[in-house]
Amino acid sequence: MLAVAVVTAPVAAQAQPRDGSPMVDESRATSAIEHDSLEDALAEVGTTRGGFRSQSELADRLAAASDDYTSRFPTAFAGVGIVGTTGQVAVVRDADRADQLITDARSRGFSVHSAPSPARQLDQRAERAQAWADSLPPGQRDGVTAIDVDPSSGDVTVVVEDSGAAPVPPADLGAGVRTAGFRPAQGSLGSGAATLPDAPPALLPNSMVGGTRMYVLSPSRTVANWCSLGFNGIRDGRVVNITAAHCSSFTEPTTGQSVFRPGTVSESGSTPRLGAFTSGEADESLDAALVTVDPEDTPRFSNSHVLAGGAEPLALTGTQSPVRGQILCKYGQRTGYTCGRVSGIDSASPGGVRNVTVELCAIAGDSGGVVFSETRAVAVTSLSNAFDQYDQPYPSCEAARTDLALRGAVPMMVGVTVGAISARFPGLQVGAT
Structure with a gap:
């Protein structure tokens, strides 16, 4: 933290680092x-x-997709993330309706990758x-x-x-x-x-x-x-x-x-x-x-x-x-x-x-x-x-x-x-x- x-009141002794050197007083530091x-x-x-703004907009799109996919594809959807400037959707590929999730994610401009757990x-x-x-x-x-x-x-x-x-x-x-x-x-x-x-x-x-x-x-x-x-x-x-x-x-x-x-x-x-x-x-x-x-x-x-x-x-x-x-x-x-x-x-x-x-x-x-x-x-x-x-x-x-x-x-x-x-x-x- x-x-x-x-x-703000005198103390009997000041804490010291392990080597015994004086501790820097951050309140008086440059x-x-x-x-x-x-x-x-x-x-x-x-x-x-501009890139910061684009990242924020992409995060919003991924968050909205996450809410949607959690309810529509509960066993196939694993999560979202950003890699570089690309939004990614993690998919449990052998789960029910995984193919539909992949199709939907790609239609929104996201890439997909495999994941082990929903x-x-x-x-x-x-x-x-x-x-x-x-x-x-x-x-x-x-x-x-x-x-x-x-x-x-x-x-x-x-x-x-x-x-x-x-x-x-x-x-x-x-x-x-x-x-x-x-x-x-x-x-x-x-x-x-x-x-x-x-x-x-x-x-x-x-x-x-x-x-x-x-x-x-x-x-x-x-x-x-x-x-x-x-x-x-x-x-x-x-x-x-x-x-x-x-x-x-x-x-x-x-x-x-x-x-x-x-x-x-x-x-x-x-x-x-x-x-x-x-x-x-x-x-x-x-x-x-x-x-x-x-x-x-x-x-x-x-x-x-x-x-x-x-x-x-x-x-x-x-x-x-x-x-x-x-x-x-x-x-x-x-x-x-x-x-x-x-x-x-x-x-x-x-x-x-x-x-x-x-x-x-x-x-x-x-x-x-x-x-x-x-x-x-x-x-x-x-x-x-x-x-x-x-x-x-x-x-x-x-x-x-x-x-x-x-x-x-x-x-x-x-x-x-x-x-x-x-x-x-x-x-x-x-x-x-």
């Missing part, structure tokens, strides 16, 4: 903005705004694996990163941290296990008054848009996290911001565990309060929460925009479910824009995806920020693998890419989808402010 804790411009971030992954079976296995993970005690549950469903291979995989916190899934779940280096990035980074990096300005005066810096002060007022605002929305007539629950989690001194506590939100340690987290609208297992905006500040949050450094904020026009292979981008207050392809989802059906894994860089401070497809809200940033061998967050994407490459890895993040968040908090309208 990608919040960064900023201790700017780590990767890309100010969406165009530059897209160029890095070999596409343009989507409904994959999703049932994934749901059992997710239920098992959610039933674990908090210390063990935190060790499960995500469930990954791959229609092309028929594999359902439980992705766990390499800390060994999570137990091995029971054999009857029919799920494999893969270790990944995802880490929570919440920790004590120094003492004294918080000093935060400069955030890219929003063009709209005083507006609070997705990706803007968010300072979360604990109920005890002794420690604070800085994160990124997610998408603005409305629930029960209140203006809210949809973000990561761990942005309001704080370390318990007696246990050393990070626990959700409803903190207050502001722009920095020296600016007035804007709103607050509540225990009733936070789900630690999902890592999603709603910030209720204070009534006097609702005009500042009454927009559906995403921050853009030095340019007019990007207006979002709706929501979208992610598809494997699709290009998505994120904006976080720490690194700005980064983009990459979806490499993992936890449902063969796009509408059922809860967690999405994307090959893009997000580092400490980007938590809670916005993940989107062209102008569609997709997810909020939750987890990252951008940590060094001493479990310390990298200071920049460049450092993350360089060091992870030596370990045969690339920067990746896990996001919680707006579809899952909306299902968890009924009545939530994303971008309807």
Whole structure:
């Protein structure tokens, strides 16, 4: 998880890396903005705004086809994905009506490939694996990163941290296990008054848009996290911001565990309060929460925009479910824009995806920020693998890419989808402010 804790009262001792060298204070680090411009971030992954738009439209077409095929061809349809710029439909070729499914998919301009299991079976296995993970005690549950469903291979995989916190899934779940280096990035980074990096300005005066810096002060007022605002929305007539629950989690001194506590939100340690987290609208297992905006500040949050450094904020026009292979981008207050392809989802059906894994860089401070497809809200940033061998967050994407490459890895993040968040908090309208 990608919040960064900023201790606002003196502490007896500071945490140290295993080699004993001083820990970098991310709150005082130089700017780590990767890309100010969406165009530059897209160029890095070999596409343009037009290509980004085409991918979003293709994902919508595949999601619609998935809903149709799930009901019409329940034993033959296995899932959808994007390879390059082509939409693909996975088909169980020896199943009932497989030939009709293949004909229909090709008539819509999709290619087809063989798969061993229908989507409904994959999703049932994934749901059992997710239920098992959610039933674990908090210390063990935190060790499960995500469930990954791959229609092309028929594999359902439980992705766990390499800390060994999570137990091995029971054999009857029919799920494999893969270790990944995802880490929570919440920790004590120094003492004294918080000093935060400069955030890219929003063009709209005083507006609070997705990706803007968010300072979360604990109920005890002794420690604070800085994160990124997610998408603005409305629930029960209140203006809210949809973000990561761990942005309001704080370390318990007696246990050393990070626990959700409803903190207050502001722009920095020296600016007035804007709103607050509540225990009733936070789900630690999902890592999603709603910030209720204070009534006097609702005009500042009454927009559906995403921050853009030095340019007019990007207006979002709706929501979208992610598809494997699709290009998505994120904006976080720490690194700005980064983009990459979806490499993992936890449902063969796009509408059922809860967690999405994307090959893009997000580092400490980007938590809670916005993940989107062209102008569609997709997810909020939750987890990252951008940590060094001493479990310390990298200071920049460049450092993350360089060091992870030596370990045969690339920067990746896990996001919680707006579809899952909306299902968890009924009545939530994303971008309807």
